[in-house]
Amino acid sequence: MFIRFIPALLALANSGFALPTPETKQAPFSSPYAPPKDASVLILGGGVAGIAAAQALAERGVSDFIIVEARHELGGRMMSRAFGAPEKQYAIEVGANWVQGTQAKGGPENPIWKLAKKHHLDTRISSFSNMTTFDETGKVDFTRDVKTAARSYARLTGAAGRRVSRALVDATARGGYSLTGSQPSNAHEMASEYFQFDWEFAQTPEETSWIASSWANNYTFRSDAGGFSDENAMSVDQRGFKTLIQDEAKMFLRKDHKQLRLNATVTEVKYSTEDVVVTLADGTALRADYAICTFSLGVLQHHDVKFTPKLPGWKREAIHSMSMGVFTKIFLQFPEKFWFDTEMALYADRERGRYAVWQSLDHERYFPESGLIFVTVTGAFSKRIEALPDAEVKTEVISILQKMYPNTTIPEPLGFYFQRWHADPLFRGSYSNWPASFLTEHSVNLRATVAESLWFAGEATSMRHFGFLHGAYLEGRDIGSTVAACINGGGCVELEHVDRVKNARPYELL
Numbered sequence: 001m002f003i004r005f006i007p008a009l010l011a012l013a014n015s016g017f018a019l020p021t022p023e024t025k026q027a028p029f030s031s032p033y034a035p036p037k038d039a040s041v042l043i044l045g046g047g048v049a050g051i052a053a054a055q056a057l058a059e060r061g062v063s064d065f066i067i068v069e070a071r072h073e074l075g076g077r078m079m080s081r082a083f084g085a086p087e088k089q090y091a092i093e094v095g096a097n098w099v100q101g102t103q104a105k106g107g108p109e110n111p112i113w114k115l116a117k118k119h120h121l122d123t124r125i126s127s128f129s130n131m132t133t134f135d136e137t138g139k140v141d142f143t144r145d146v147k148t149a150a151r152s153y154a155r156l157t158g159a160a161g162r163r164v165s166r167a168l169v170d171a172t173a174r175g176g177y178s179l180t181g182s183q184p185s186n187a188h189e190m191a192s193e194y195f196q197f198d199w200e201f202a203q204t205p206e207e208t209s210w211i212a213s214s215w216a217n218n219y220t221f222r223s224d225a226g227g228f229s230d231e232n233a234m235s236v237d238q239r240g241f242k243t244l245i246q247d248e249a250k251m252f253l254r255k256d257h258k259q260l261r262l263n264a265t266v267t268e269v270k271y272s273t274e275d276v277v278v279t280l281a282d283g284t285a286l287r288a289d290y291a292i293c294t295f296s297l298g299v300l301q302h303h304d305v306k307f308t309p310k311l312p313g314w315k316r317e318a319i320h321s322m323s324m325g326v327f328t329k330i331f332l333q334f335p336e337k338f339w340f341d342t343e344m345a346l347y348a349d350r351e352r353g354r355y356a357v358w359q360s361l362d363h364e365r366y367f368p369e370s371g372l373i374f375v376t377v378t379g380a381f382s383k384r385i386e387a388l389p390d391a392e393v394k395t396e397v398i399s400i401l402q403k404m405y406p407n408t409t410i411p412e413p414l415g416f417y418f419q420r421w422h423a424d425p426l427f428r429g430s431y432s433n434w435p436a437s438f439l440t441e442h443s444v445n446l447r448a449t450v451a452e453s454l455w456f457a458g459e460a461t462s463m464r465h466f467g468f469l470h471g472a473y474l475e476g477r478d479i480g481s482t483v484a485a486c487i488n489g490g491g492c493v494e495l496e497h498v499d500r501v502k503n504a505r506p507y508e509l510l
Contacts, residue, residue: 035287037287037288037289038066038287038288039064039065039288040064040288040487041057041062041065041288041290041291041487042065042068042278042288043292044266044278044291044293045068045069045076045294045295046067046075046076047074047075047077047078047458048076048112048245048459048473049076049294049457049472049479050067050074050076050292050457050476051067051074051248051249052457052472052475052476052477052480053292053294053457053479054252054253055248055252055477056476056477056478056479056484057483058252058253060481060485061484066259066261067253067259067261068280069262070263070265070426071262071426072263073242073246074245074246074249074260074262075240075242076294077095077421077427077430078240078241078245078469079093079094079095079096079419080092080093080095080240080242081094081417083331083333083372084370084371084414084415085333088370088414090370090372091237091240092331092361092372093235094331094418095241095430097234097329098126098232098233098234099112099113099116099469100221100468100469100470101221101228101229101231101470102229102231102233103229104228107227107228107229108227109228110220111477112244112469112470112473113228113233115244115248115473116235118244118248121243122236122237123233123235123236123237124234124365125233125234126232126234126343127343127344128232128343129344130343130344131146131342131343131344131345131346132340132341132342132345132346133146133188133345133346133347133348134345134346134347134348134403135188135347135403136187136349136350137406138405138406139405142191142192142348145189145191146195148192149182149189149193149195149196150196152177152180152193152196153193153196153197156173156176156177156180156182156210156213156214157214157217157218158214158218170436170439171209171210171211171436172206172207172210172435173197173208173209173210174205175210176213177205187348187349188348191346191349191352191356192348193205194352194356195346195356195357197213198353198379199356199357199376199378201213201467202325202326202327202379202382202430202433202467203323203433204379207379207433208433208435209434209436210436211436212434213434215463216465216467219465220468220470228470234366236366261286264280264281264284265281265426266278266279266281266295266305267281267305268305268306268307268308269291269293269305269306269308269454270307271308271309271450271451271454272451272453273452275287275288276288276289276290276454278291289453290454290455290486290492291454291455292456292476292479292480292483293455293456294457294458294472294476296426296427296428296429296458296460297322297324297429297432298422298427299425299426300319301324301428302425304425304428311450312450314445314497314498314500314501315448315450317445318442318446321438322434322435322442322443322446322466323433324428324429324431324432325379325430325433325467326378326382326386326421326429327376327382327421328377328382328385328421329374329376329418329419330375330385330397330417330418331372331374331415331416332373332374332413333373333413333414334373334411334413335371335411335414337362337369337371338408338410339405341360341363342360343363344358344359344360345357345358345359345360347403353377353379354400355396355400356377357375358374358376359373359376360373361373371414375397375400382421383422386420386421386422397416398410431459431467431468432459432460439501440463441498442501443461444498445498445501446460447463447475448494448495448496448497449495452492452494455483456479457472457479457480458475461475
């Protein structure tokens with residue numbers, strides 16, 4: 001179904017409603033010669049979006065579904081692991097770590113926060129302003145630059161961001177920063193901007209849309225703009241952050257486990273207007289009327305799963321027009337704490353983003369006397385360290401700590417670990433990001449149905465909440481509800497797409 005883009009799409013794309021089209025999928029016809037179907041719906045991926053979709057189906061009386069998950073457990077990018085010396089081990093979060101935006105007084109509640117409370121997750125409200133600052137000379141106070149960067153970010157995503165969102169042409173966040181008067185020129189200023197921006201979006205201002213960075217910020221952290229709150233609740237639960245989605249799944253999945261296939265990697269998805277056939281790595285083929293694809297944007301971009309026939313051009317253009325960021329936490333455990341007493345530290349290197357943001361877990365609010373600390377890198381720097389052996393990365397990290405503490409002998413760590421998100425074929429990155437070249441029509445197309453039977457859901461398909469757990473949850477719920485309506489109604493209204501995405505006006509040489 002081909003349509004012309006209209007402004008209403010922007011409002012409707014993430015409103016929780018499917019956009020109607022002239023044609024609907026008829027009730028499936030079962031030929032006596034056709035292979036039997038394994039389920040009405042295959043849900044490809046057992047992360048937040050997949051579980052939310054399954055829950056929406058179950059609530060609407062559709063229990064004939066199978067969740068196909070490549071890993072040994074549900075949770076997707078909510079991934080924890082045991083870390084540390086045998087006598088001092090802790091569950092650390094190598095993936096998603098925070099409920100970002102909880103609930104302001106009288107405002108809407110973040111659905112992930114609601115689940116965290118429901119399943120009694122142990123969390124702490126992070127205080128990112130509780131910070132010590134360092135550069136290559138050691139401890140040095142540049143908190144004034146940090147505060148200036150915070151004000152610049154507020155201008156970028158606040159009134160100025162809302163004004164540009166009404167314009168015809170987007171700009172990069174770097175352009176937005178410059179237009180609002182922020183132009184970092186030294187290591188302290190660059191590190192301060194990195195902490196405000198890159199540490200949130202997992203990519204640089206040059207790689208990010210000015211308009212969409214305002215959306216993502218405001219629809220999550222600003223209750224006066226449709227978001228939740230400016231709080232970030234960090235999971236310290238030793239069951240793992242993933243517990244909230246795993247325990248939620250236990251409440252509606254059948255006890256016989258027939259609705260769940262773990263350790264099942266999808267290699268091919270064959271689709272038509274009649275059905276979907278999914279082939280697994282072990283050769284197993286699963287057939288259903290519908291499939292809800294919740295693969296990460298990075299997996300779709302890297303062709304880790306073959307689609308037959310090839311996805312249409314408008315869908316592929318949408319997939320490859322968006323960006324996949326990488327957010328890497330590097331964990332260390334030392335025999336004892338020798339570092340800052342604040343929650344956070346910011347290190348200003350001459351190279352922007354080089355081991356910049358540190359968080360102490362050996363803190364009274366987290367795991368006192370644990371010897372745990374982690375540093376975060378993002379984007380291209382994350383991809384760089386993924387290509388290096390662990391020993392080389394560890395040497396670099398220790399050298400930064402030595403610069404931060406020039407008069408301290410840094411001991412050999414008891415433990416060292418970081419997750420290689422970009423290299424992992426099950427993820428190919430941490431979460432999506434919206435570049436300036438990605439138009440609202442692309443977002444509509446990323447979300448749109450293919451051949452009536454193939455549906456898509458995940459944080460990347462959320463126009464308002466891309467890059468966030470609550471985006472994945474809300475998208476999964478919405479698509480699951482829509483597919484349930486298709487099944488219960490004997491037919492399906494397809495989500496529309498834009499056949500040809502155009503600029504506001506053509507580029508011409510003057």
